[in-house]
Amino acid sequence: MSSQQSFDELNSILNTMKRNHIAQGPASAELRKDRLQRAVNLIKDNRDQLAEAMSQDFGHRSKYQSLVADIATTIKGLQHAIASLDNWMQPEPVFGLEGELQAHIQKQPLGVVGVISPWNFPINLAFGPLAGIFAAGNTAMLKPSELTPHTSQLLAELIGRYFEPMELAVVLGDANVGQDFSRLAFDHLVFTGSTAVGKHVMRAAAENLVPLTLELGGKSPVVVGDDANIQMAAERTLTIKTFNVGQICLSPDYMLIPEAKRDEFVSAAKAFMRQSFATMQDNTDYTSIINPRHFERLQGLLDDAAQRGATVISLAPQGEPSIDEATRKIAPHLVLDVNDDMAIMQEEIFGPLLPIQTYTQEAQAIEYINAHPRPLAAYYFSNDEQKQRAFAAHTTSGALVINDIMTHASIDALPFGGVGPSGMGAYHGVHGFNNFTHHKAVVIQSENNESGQRLRAPYGEKQALVESVLAQ
Structure with a gap:
């Protein structure tokens, strides 16, 4: 054609x-x-x-x-x-x-x-x-x-x-x-x-x-409960954030973690990246950004966040550039100290950038999610079954995955779709x-038309039938 x-x-x-x-x-x-x-x-x-x-x-x-x-x-x-x-x-x-x-x-x-x-x-x-x-x-x-x-x-x-x-x-x-x-x-x-x-x-x-x-799509959140295994949360989140380098509608778009666990998460993320990618720029396992326009857009998100006070941490292997225009490869970046004025918290990222917000009470994380458009997926890390049920009940998303990221997409028995803006x-x-x-509703009426008789005049003698239904 x-x-x-x-x-x-x-x-x-x-x-x-x-x-x-x-x-x-x-x-x-x-x-x-x-x-x-x-x-x-x-x-x-x-x-x-x-x-x-x-x-x-x-x-x-x-x-x-x-x-x-x-x-x-x-x-x-x-x-x-x-x-x-x-x-x-x-x-x-x-x-x-x-x-x-x-x-x-x-x-x-x-x-x-x-x-x-x-x-x-x-x-x-x-x-x-x-x-x-x-x-x-x-x-x-x-x-x-x-x-x-x-x-x-x-x-x-x-x-x-x-x-x-x-x-x-x-x-x-x-x-x-x-x-x-x-x-x-x-x-x-x-x-x-x-x-x-x-x-x-x-x-x-x-x-x-x-x-x-x-x-x-939208901005799919990852909430790390205060009882969660931080290493598990870091590894499972970054596994998907680096798959197709985050160019996935279900990719984690931001994290909400306990304030006291922020540094532990950063350390776990660095260790996992060293284990997963000894190199990135010449590594056939690491994918490029689709085109120059998206590449420049992601750079712009990082630059805007840094100019507005965010702390940007590159997870590139030691001695390698974090961003290479020739290969169009961008290493994963953690973006700390973010706020809603930053473009990275307003746009769907579609790349290997991970903004991180902190909270002191888990209710703050749920409140934040509910104050924003409903996401395609939400991810929650906690081993407390009561907290898992509460998170599921009090947030709305196309899907919810507990203690992992994106797993639902490969389960054929589950519906795949969004809700609201997602x-x-x-x-x-x-x-x-x-x-x-x-x-299509298909009805076959009986020969005696018993169920249809109530609609046929005269109606007077049928009044008792109506009264009996209304009395129930």
Whole structure:
């Protein structure tokens, strides 16, 4: 396909796909499984090419990270859908009806679903939604990110080999094409990206009343309880903060730790980084920032914080630069003494910078979280079960992970999604199937129409029935 299609051309593709979807009728379980298996085969057969394309787009990306997050995890989700599909597709019976009335809930495909996928995990965040979309019997149009051109082009070529155009169409192009894509009258639209862009997508979709799944982000907090193991908290937080160098919507965006434990945390963080990365700039395990614009933005966040009084601690290996423009690699940095006037506490970071605030009473940490937009995830370190329950009850986030970071994202049985400004709707596993399915109420009236008689005139003799209900 052309890399810069007009709105009219995109609309023509969608309308053709919609007509074809209706003409073909509901996709059988066998066809749905076949589409899911072809997606598995596409990723598995071409994993090395895909990993290389992602590395080209990033400047350098750890092959291991690509194989884990974009290849293996995605395949696992698709295979879970294949194994579960027969059960998911079953009509849901309704019980406790009057007389001989029958009813059930029919699981019906929506039609053609649009997917706008981002650059940070370009395979996982394209095929993750597609697992639910295909399982539910839909077809799809995919708009991958223009910020990963090698990966997007390769995806378009591979999808053309493994799928028919009426099953899965790929649209390449820049942000203007993305805007046109979001204006199309899909039967559902999935967008993964920033909250700011998500607002524009929602406005565009509203013109056609297109239902949305928005996977956004925000500032996901890590709260370290006063009873927590500080070394554990440091190691598990920095494991994810350095995975894809924090270019993850679920990456920890700031920490709240007891004031008395701040220095212990800093020491633990330094020790863990020495253990994990003897070098960074020439280390194939350490990923680059996606492009110069994001690289400069992260530098700006550090500079702004330092100018406003923050204490910046680099965790770069001894003798190495903390920031290298040639490699676009930025070492992890702890940013202490932060406040809300700093840009680093206002923007989603999407990089290896970790602001740290302190508290004297744990209630202050919960109060701080609740005074800010609801995050995509919250992370809480404590071994006290009562405190765990209290934290879960008194904070609202898309997900909560206790004593770890981001673990929920790889559990197919859990919904993946945000709440409020961090998103709406969810997918993964059965939650994706349900999200991309129309649950249609189906009622079969009995021959004697017993339940419908109360609506038929004359009403006088039926008054006693109404009174009996009101008296309950």
